[in-house]
Amino acid sequence: MSAIDAVELTRELIRKPSVTPADAGAMDVVERTLAGLGFVCRRMRFGEIENLYARYGTTRPNLCFAGHTDVVPVGDVAAWSKDAFAAEVVGGVLIGRGAVDMKSAIAAFAAAAARAIAAGQVPGSISFLITGDEEGVALDGTKRVVEALAAEGEAIDHCVVGEPTSSEIFGDMVKVGRRGSINAEIEVTGVQGHVAYPHRAANPVPVLIRALAALQARVLDEGYPEFQPSNLEVTKIDVPNTATNVIPGVARARLNIRFNPTHTGAELAAWIAAEADKAAEGTPCKAAVTPQISGEAFLTEPGPFTELVAAAVADVAGRAPELSTTGGTSDARFIRALCPVVEVGLVGQTMHQVDERAPVAEIRMLQAVYERLIARYFEAFK
Incomplete structure (x- = not known):
């Protein structure tokens, strides 16, 4: 050898x-x-x-x-x-x-x-x-x-x-x-229309903004023994709309949370979905969340x-x-x-x-x- x-x-x-x-x-x-x-x-x-x-x-x-x-x-x-x-x-x-x-x-x-x-x-x-x-x-x-x-x-x-x-x-x-890691994509679907006739459309952008604001407003935790505090970061916002006079039909965002043992991936996925649904309440828009838990x-x-x-x-x-x-x-x-x-x-x-x-x-x-x-x-x- x-x-x-x-x-x-x-x-x-x-x-x-x-x-x-x-x-x-x-x-x-x-x-x-x-x-x-x-x-x-x-x-x-x-x-x-x-x-x-x-x-x-x-x-x-x-x-x-x-x-x-x-x-x-x-x-x-x-x-x-x-x-x-x-x-x-x-x-x-x-x-x-x-x-x-x-x-x-x-x-x-x-x-x-x-x-x-x-x-x-x-x-x-x-x-x-x-x-x-x-x-x-x-x-x-x-x-x-x-x-x-x-x-x-x-x-x-x-x-x-x-x-x-x-x-x-x-x-x-x-x-x-x-720390654990979860990625999530939030997609809000509305109704496309002319900006001069908003009553005929449903703008998904304000819904997405409300959802992201609510998610970012929460302090996830103050840390955990041997771990730093969990953090949520918005990594992408996308509204596929090239016109200036069109209310878009869809708006999307991606985020990532690095979390300590205070949380589980499933718990955080459920929370993201609940906040997205809450932001869409009272509007014709629909929110869908696709989570991917990379690890606990x-x-x-x-x-x-x-x-x-x-x-x-x-x-x-x-x-x-x-x-x-x-x-x-x-x-x-x-x-x-x-x-x-x-x-x-x-x-x-x-x-x-x-x-x-x-x-x-x-x-x-x-x-x-x-x-x-x-x-x-x-x-x-x-």
């Missing part, structure tokens, strides 16, 4: 332009790498999405690493200082789409697992749950894999997700939970596992990380159905940006964190 160079493996992965939902051979690289370490690999394809579940060992405890090989689009190609998929190292910094989010974490954990296996430090099992559908709609990725593994009775005891959780400097933050809020309670992760980070970074629930959603929202989950990775400041980049030294530091985490895990959870 040969050692794995985390930086070179990251570069190999970046050179596979796996923009969601394309795989471009990225999953083959992960599978080949893990199979070479003795992992039993299962490709789990759902729809057009490539997923992989790989496990080394057959006994418990089973420590799982979860991540994604898919990346967001490059954007303005001309704005990049280097080819986004060339994976060039300039001045000790690796530039490329996926360098931070999150091909480097996959490579770092694979390299850490290789060392642990070679040192005989895996009396239980190590597994990888890798998807190609985290940056997209996330319907055929981790969600489907988790459902399949749960149906089979696959036992996963704890999970580490390699999202870029550090905020300003490496190791200053890990994520122990996430969750928290991995403080305890031996969170302490173990924090200690591994502190050993390498020289600082105790903040245990945070801030930021957007991640696939941890699906994995929590199987086991406690903590997220720890690189500094996320350049993710999704032009010239996404990661210092080579920090990729190696992340590997060191994972090495300590694996070794201590099997000592703590025997």
Whole structure:
């Protein structure tokens, strides 16, 4: 068994332009790498999405690493200082789409697992749950894999997700939970007509305005232990009307709520629908709400596992990380159905940006964190 160079493996992965939902051979690289370490690999394809579940060992405890090989689009190609998929190292910094989010974490954990296996430090099992559908709609990725593994009775005891959780400097933050997320589209249908004859029409715009004003007027909460306050943001308002003398027949808006455990997605969806209906009362207009709940809020309670992760980070970074629930959603929202989950990775400041980049030294530091985490895990959870 040969050692794995985390930086070179990251570069190999970046050179596979796996923009969601394309795989471009990225999953083959992960599978080949893990199979070479003795992992039993299962490709789990759902729809057009490539997923992989790989496990080394057959006994418990089973420590799982979860991540994604898919990346967001490059954007303005001309704005990049280097080819986004060339994976060039300039001045000790690796530039490329996926360098931070999150091909480097996959490579770092694979390299850490290789060392642990070679040192005989895996009396239980190590597994990888890798998807190609985290940056997209996330319907055929981790969600489907988790459902399949749960149906089979696959036992996963704890999970580490390699999202870029550090905020300003490496190791200053890990994520122990996430807020929930709900998107909703409100469509108000009225009656189109001439602006000079409003009695023959029903304008949907005032109804939509009343609904949005009522929704934004509510203070959802003042926060929740370990969570920031929930927030509602209107993200789009659309009235498809190009004429100046026509009362439109329809008006639409989209909004998103990031919510803490004070709420559930279903409760918020019902509230949005009720406010839309109330705004339409007494008018000929009809309001319809289409909600999409991306995930519920969750928290991995403080305890031996969170302490173990924090200690591994502190050993390498020289600082105790903040245990945070801030930021957007991640696939941890699906994995929590199987086991406690903590997220720890690189500094996320350049993710999704032009010239996404990661210092080579920090990729190696992340590997060191994972090495300590694996070794201590099997000592703590025997």
